[in-house]
Amino acid sequence: MPASTTKPPTFTRLSAFPLTPMDEDGIDEAAFARLVSRLASAGVDSIGALGSTGSYAYLTQAERARVARIAVQHAGNVPVIVGIGALRTKQVLALAADAQNAGAAGVLLAPVSYQSLTEDEVFGLYQDVTRELSVPLCVYDNPATTHFQFSDELHARIAHLPHVASIKIPPVPSDSDAARARVDGLRSGIPSSVTIGVSGDAAAVDGLNAGCDAWYSVLAGLLPKPCLAISRAFSRGDIEGAARQSALLEPVWALFRTHGSLRVVATMAEELGLTGSPNLPQPLRALDWAGRALVRDALQAIGVVDWS
Structure with missing residues (x-):
């Protein structure tokens, strides 16, 4: 039968990727559940648990299985995409099974490696994993990581x-x-049913304006409302309005460019009282006192009280 041309709703519009708050004693399950519940209440289109912002690479299989279950339990009717990247194919397969058993609506897979991978090895990874899947998969193209x-x-x-x-x-x-x-170049070689989603929050407007179907967002995992304002403006065809909304977030985008999105949102989460401190796996750390002051300034500049 020919492939369906219907684009899967789990992989369109705004997908929010929350932190997995933790310290060296374990995952702060209550804080994570609150973050997921906030996203569901805000009305994001999907929730990406255990993405790079969710620090998936630092967790054990058991911890990741637990996070997947918590995400699904607290997401309500919002579909949950679970990251399953790992060094070995057999680990990825085990994580995929855990995600599906938890009720994930889809999985996200990056080609994680220590040795550099060839194209044939990466294709083989996706071939082996998709052969065992019963839910949709998103290919995670993240060369910076x-x-x-x-x-x-x-x-x-x-x-x-x-x-x-x-x-x-x-x-x-x-x-x-x-x-x-x-x-357009990427789309010309893939089935029409496969969506393209942009990451890199500061470039979201550029990606959506270029024809991307989805925005896979770090900031939306913490502050969903301003990101929803951008996404919904595009859905209405209001490109200029989306650009204006994104411009309002430039203080945050500037911090992302300087410090990386993970450390910035981790610091924001602490400053807003949404997680404890620390909330990242060592040796990762939130920003120092000078960076923290810049985060406070950025939150004030974007009117975070109205956006929370």
């Missing part, structure tokens, strides 16, 4: 595997023509 560079040809090969439903791409170029060419 994995140090693996997908070619469009490899994306096309993987996108034709069963259960592949979306590709999460890095930020697109800021030039609108180049951004459109990037998205």
Whole structure:
């Protein structure tokens, strides 16, 4: 039978990726449950548990299985996507089984490695995993973290595997023509049923304007309302309004560019009292006192009381 051309709703519009708050004694399950509940109440389109913002690589299989269950339990009717990346294929398969048993609506897989991977090895990973899946999969293209560079040809090969439903791409170029060419070039080789989602929050407007179907967002995992304002403006066809909303968040985007999104949102979560401190796995740390002051300034500048 021909593949469906209907785009899966789990992998469209706004997907919010929350922190997994933790210290060296374990995961703060109550804080994580509150974060997920806030996202569900805000009305995000999906929740991405155990993404890079969720520190999946630092957790044991048992901890990740527990986080997946908590996410599904507290997400209400909002679909949950669970990250399943790991060094070995057999570990990925075990994590995929845990995610499906928890009730995940989809899974997110990056090609995690210590040794550099070849394209054939990465294709083999997705081939082996999709063969065992019963839920949709999002390909996580994150070269800044994995140090693996997908070619469009490899994306096309993987996108034709069963259960592949979306590709999460890095930020697109800021030039609108180049951004459109990037998205169109990728889309030309993949099935029409596979969505393309942009990551890199500061580039979200560029990606959506270039034709991306989804925004996989770090900030939305902590402050969903301003991100929803951007996403919903695009859904209405109000591109200029979306750009204005994104511009209001420039103080945050500037911090992301300087310090990286994970440390910034971890510091924000502490400052807003949404998690304890520390909330990252060592050796990772939230920002120091000088960075924390900049975070407070940014939160004040974007009117976080109105956005929380």
